[in-house]
Amino acid sequence: MVNNINNNSYGRNIYGQGDANNINKNQELQNSKVDGTIQNQIPNESLEKTESLQNKEVAQFLKKIQEEISKAQLISIKIVRGEKPTKNELNFLKSKYPDMKQIAEQSLKECNNLKEAIKYCKTGQEIEKIISKALDDISNMIKNGSLSEVQAKIKTSALDEVIKYSNKIQNEFKKAESIVVKLIKGEKLSSGEENLIKEKYPELNKLAKESLKECDILKEKLKACDTQDKRDKLISKEVRNIEEKGKLGLISKTEVKIKMIAINEAVSFSNKEQNNLEKTILIASKIIKGEKLTGKENQFVKDNNLDLKKLIQESVVEYKYLKEALKNCKSENQKQQVVNNEVNNIEDMAKRGILGEINARIKMMVIEEIKEDEYEKRQSNKEKNLLYYLNPFIYIINGNVAGKMGIAIFIIAIVGFLYIL
Structure with a gap:
């Protein structure tokens, strides 16, 4: 804040011109040499009383002037x-x-100009620079003698109003930023919040x-x-x-801040989705294997509205034919090829968006x-065949009733034959 008013009636001389002349006359009366004859006629006691009275009047006059200056200062600060x-x-x-009236009016104008400049600041740092420069201007003018103490107080009071305004603006801006964060997070705004950020x-x-649109694109x-x-x-890549x-x-600090929040x-959101996906897959795996779910797992399925059993049943029906297809394969390579074809088909549909990741x-x-x-059935059959080759009579233990009776008759016949011999 720069003041071009350097000449004033209260900066260097706190009295009006008429008042100053009266004081000078009193001082001249005190300092003048009284005619010796007249002085001899005035008693010393009377002279002392006169001087005391004059000093008292001067003190009262000075007090009155100071009170008027204080009053004028308060009025100026009101302005x-x-x-x-x-x-x-x-x-x-x-x-x-x-x-003093003129400097008050000028300070008010400067105050309003500063407020207008602050209104268009995009960051707190910009506001601080404006206020800091105004303070430096006042300080330099005081040092240079361009401002009296009273003038400095008036200008400082004006700057105090600017600081109050800037604090209000910054607090309001912080509130607006918090509203932006709520918007990006998809939270519902109150009518007051909507009006503040729109108007x-x-x-x-x-x-x-x-930023919300960019956030949704990044989520995908x-x-x-x-x-x-x-x-x-x-x-x-997005952060860089x-x-x-x-x-x-290319973008302001506020834009950087908001975009980073997005x-x-x-x-x-992505991390939460991944965690939920892993939980869902784990639960689906347990259902497929026939394992029992915990209370928390059942609650998770309920909270996320997941119909996993239906999805699993549909897939079981869809791939029922695979059991026969794998059974008819003549080699392990053929079986693996059948499985790979199905997996590749699923991956392709997932990439094209036909299938969701969970499905x-x-x-x-x-x-x-x-x-x-x-594979387990095949291994089980191999084990049975191996046992048969090692001990054909194993079927006495593992076979059906007819099989067991046949084997028993066969053994009795052999024993009888040996007995005859």
């Missing part, structure tokens, strides 16, 4: 604060201290909508990543892009379970 002085106060200031911060509202990209490494690389734009000055929200994973697990069942 810079935007308060309306009374008619008598304005007349008093205008008639006795016109220069007072339309640019911030626009930024919030753009993260969902399409089939490994954590790909997700990490995508996130790092925003940081680079901020460094080049990225964090997308990452949080795709369930189908793969069902196929794997069918493959394992077929």
Whole structure:
């Protein structure tokens, strides 16, 4: 805040011109040499009383002037604060201290200009620079003698109003930022919050909508990543892009902050989705294997509205033919080829968006379970055949009733034959 008013009636001389002349006359009367004859006629006691009376009048006069200056200062401060002085106060200031009135009005104008500049600041740092410069200007003017103590107080009072205004603006802006965060997170706004961001911060509202759109796009990209490494690389790329734009000055610090919040929200969403997916797959695996679910797992299925049993049953019916297909395969390579063809088909449908990830994973697990069942049956048959080759009579233990009776008759016949011999 720069003041070009250097000449005033209260900066270097606190008295009006008429008042100063009266004081000078009194001082001349005190310092003049009284005619010796007259002096001899006035007793010393009378002279002392006269001097005492004059000193008292001067002190009272000085006190009155100081009171008037204080009053004028208070009126001036009311002006810079935007308060309306009374008619008598304005007349008093205008008639006795016109220069003080002028500096108060000028300080008010400067105060309003600073407020207007602060209104368009995009960051707290910009506001701090404006206020710091204004303080430095006042300090330098005091050092240079361009401002009296009273003038400095008036200008400082005006700057105090600017600081109060800036604090209000910054607090309001922080509130607006918190509203933007709620928008990005998909939280519902109150009517007051909606009005604040739409009416007072339309640019911030626009930024919030753009960031929300970018957040949704990033969520889809993260969902399409089939490994954590790909997700990490995508996130790092997005962060670097925003940081680079901020460094080049292509976007403001506020934009950087909001866009980073949008990225964090997308990452949080992705992490939650991945955790839920892993839980879902684990639960589906237990259902396929016929294992019992815990209370928490049942609650998770209920909370997420998952009909896993239906999805699993549909997949079991869909791939029922695989049991025969695998059974008819003449080699392990043929069996693996049949399984691979089905898995590749599922992966292709998942990539094209025909199948959701949960559905795709369930189908793969069902196929794997069918493959394992077929393998276990095959191994069981091999073991039975091996036991038969080692001991044909094993079927006495493991065979059916007819088989057991046949074997018993066969043994009796052999024993009888040996007895005859």
